[in-house]
Amino acid sequence: SDSQSFAGKTVLITAGPTYEAIDPVRFIGNHSSGKMGFAIAEAAAARGAQVILISGPTSLQTGHERIQLIRITSAQEMYDQVFRFYDTVDVAIASAAVADYAPANVAAQKIKKSDSHLTIELIKNPDILAEMGLRKNNQFLVGFALETENEEENARGKLERKNLDMIVLNSLSDAGAGFGKDTNLVKFITSDGITEFGLKSKQAVAADILEFVQQGTLK
Ligand code: PMT
Numbered sequence: 001s002d003s004q005s006f007a008g009k010t011v012l013i014t015a016g017p018t019y020e021a022i023d024p025v026r027f028i029g030n031h032s033s034g035k036m037g038f039a040i041a042e043a044a045a046a047r048g049a050q051v052i053l054i055s056g057p058t059s060l061q062t063g064h065e066r067i068q069l070i071r072i073t074s075a076q077e078m079y080d081q082v083f084r085f086y087d088t089v090d091v092a093i094a095s096a097a098v099a100d101y102a103p104a105n106v107a108a109q110k111i112k113k114s115d116s117h118l119t120i121e122l123i124k125n126p127d128i129l130a131e132m133g134l135r136k137n138n139q140f141l142v143g144f145a146l147e148t149e150n151e152e153e154n155a156r157g158k159l160e161r162k163n164l165d166m167i168v169l170n171s172l173s174d175a176g177a178g179f180g181k182d183t184n185l186v187k188f189i190t191s192d193g194i195t196e197f198g199l200k201s202k203q204a205v206a207a208d209i210l211e212f213v214q215q216g217t218l219k
Contacts, residue, residue, distance in 0.1 A: 003047065004047060004048030005047045005048065005210075005214050006044055006047040006048045006049035006210070006214070007047075007048030007049075008048070009048075009049045009050070009090040009091060010049065010050045010051075010052065010085075010088060010089045010090050010091075011041075011044045011049045011050070011051050011052070011089065011090065011091040011092070011093065012051075012052045012054070012082065012085055012086065012089040012091070012092045012093070013037050013040050013041050013044070013051060013052070013053050013054070013092075013093045013094075013095065014037065014054050014055070014078060014082065014093070014094045014095060014096035014098070014128065015032075015034045015036070015037020015038055015040075015041070015053060015054070015055040015056070015058070015095050015096050016032050016033070016034035016037060016055040016056035016057060016058040016060075016096055016097070017029050017030045017031070017032040017034075017056045017057060017058075017096070017097050017099075018030075018056045018072075018073065018074050018075040018077075018078055018096065018097075018098050018099045018125075019056065019057055019073050019074060019099075020074055020075065020099045020101070020102035020103060020125070021073075021074070021102075021103065021106045022103050022106065022107065022111070022120060023106065023107035023108075023109065023110050023111045024107075024108075024109070024110055025110050026110075026111070028099055028101070028102070028103065028122075029057075029099070030097045030099065030179075031097075031179040031180055032056070032058075032096070032097035032179055032180075033058060033060070033179065033180045034055055034056070034058030034060045035060065035180070035181075035182065035202050036095045036144075036184060036202050036205070036206075037053065037055060037093075037095040037096060038053070038055070038058075038060045038062060039201075039202040039203050039205070039206040040093055040095060040206040040209060040210070041053040041062060041064075041067050041069075042062065042064060042067070042203070042206070043203065043206035043207050043209075043210050044091075044206075044210060045064040045066040045067050046064075047210060048066075049066065049091075050066050050068075051064070051066055051067045051068065052068050052070065052085050052089065053067050053068065053069045053070065054070045054072060054078055054081045054082055054096075055069065055070070055071055055072070055096070056071075056072060056073065056078065056096060056097075057071075057073060074099075074102065075098045075099050075102065075125035075126065075128070076102070076125065076126065078096060078098060078128060079125075079126045079128050079131070082128055082132065083131070083135075086132060086135060086139070087135075087137070089139055090138070090139065090140065090217070091139060091140045091141075091142070091213055091217070092132055092139050092140075092141050092142065093142040093209070093213075094128065094129040094132070094142065094143050094144060095144050095168075096128075097146065097179075098125065098127075098128055098129075099125055100124065100125055100127075101122035101123065101124060101125060102122065102123060102125050103120050103121070103122060103123075104121040104122065104123045105121070127162075129141075129143050129162050129164075130161070130162045132162075133161075133162040133163030133164060134163065136163055140165050140166075140213055140216055140217045141162075141163070141164050141165050141166075142164065142165065142166045142167070142168065142209065142213060143158060143159070143162055143164045143166075143167045143168070144167065144168045144169075144170065145158050145167050145168070145169045145170070146170055146171075146172060146178065147169065147171060147172070148171070148172050148173065151169055151171055152169065152187070152189070152194065155167050155169040155187075155189050156189060159189055159190070159191070165190065165216055166188055166189065166190045166212060166213070166216060167188070167189045167190075168186050168187075168188055168205075168209060169186060169187045169188075169189060170184055170185065170186050171185065174199075176199050177199070181202075182201060182202060183199055183200060183201055183202065184199075184200070184201075184202050184205045185197070185198070185199045185200075186205055186208075188208075188209075188212055190212075190216070195212075
């Protein structure tokens with residue numbers, strides 16, 4: 001794994017959650033810790049890649065000299081950063097848990113409590129991965145799918161609709177997998193078929209992903 005199999009390659013990775021502001025003190029977010037995406041970034045850099053890591057809010061740090069870490073907050077900011085670089089990268093891996101919706105209006109002041117209920121109108125965020133699929137020229141494009149039902153069918157749908165080369169399916173119903181954990185249980189889906197793995201550390205899952213990407217890009 002310290003072979004420099006990605007030397008000369010640039011890998012773009014999205015990681016972590018996005019936060020969508022409601023007012024100056026509140027947001028809509030999710031439980032992604034960034035661990036999966038940071039593990040992929042470290043593994044790619046260790047294999048010689050130049051890494052652009054675009055991450056939502058997380059306490060994680062990275063010290064690797066070949067990882068350029070760009071911290072963003074919202075889905076729109078992640079979108080803007082991804083497309084600053086996308087045209088020039090060899091591989092893109094979307095492990096971020098991007099909010100699909102954002103408040104239509106961000107209140108300028110903290111919203112005051114009142115006696116009645118409060119409704120927040122949400123508008124759709126851009127689908128960053130779908131846009132990467134549309135704009136694909138030579139990138140090897142990897143998506144993630146976090147499903148709670150009809151998992152393989154939904155993941156295959158995303159593979160096709162978003163024009164991906166591979167999708168990493170992880171399930172919220174598996175113990176030890178998904179948000180925040182140090183381990184993950186994944187299946188890789190390509191147009192050739194499906195490969196299942198056992199429960200392992202996110203570092204080991206990252207190594208498996210890069211192994212697959214390397215084989216895929218050699219084709
Ligand atoms: O960060 P950790 O705590 O380590 O947890 C890791 C993880 C569970 C977040 C990660 O393994 C994972 O599954 N990430 C994708 C989660 C997700 O939002 O999946 P999705 O099925 O909603 O989205 C499908 C794909 O489209 C993903 O690659 C996602 O990054 C991308 N997407 C989704 C919506 C959107 N607006 N833009 C996107 O790019």
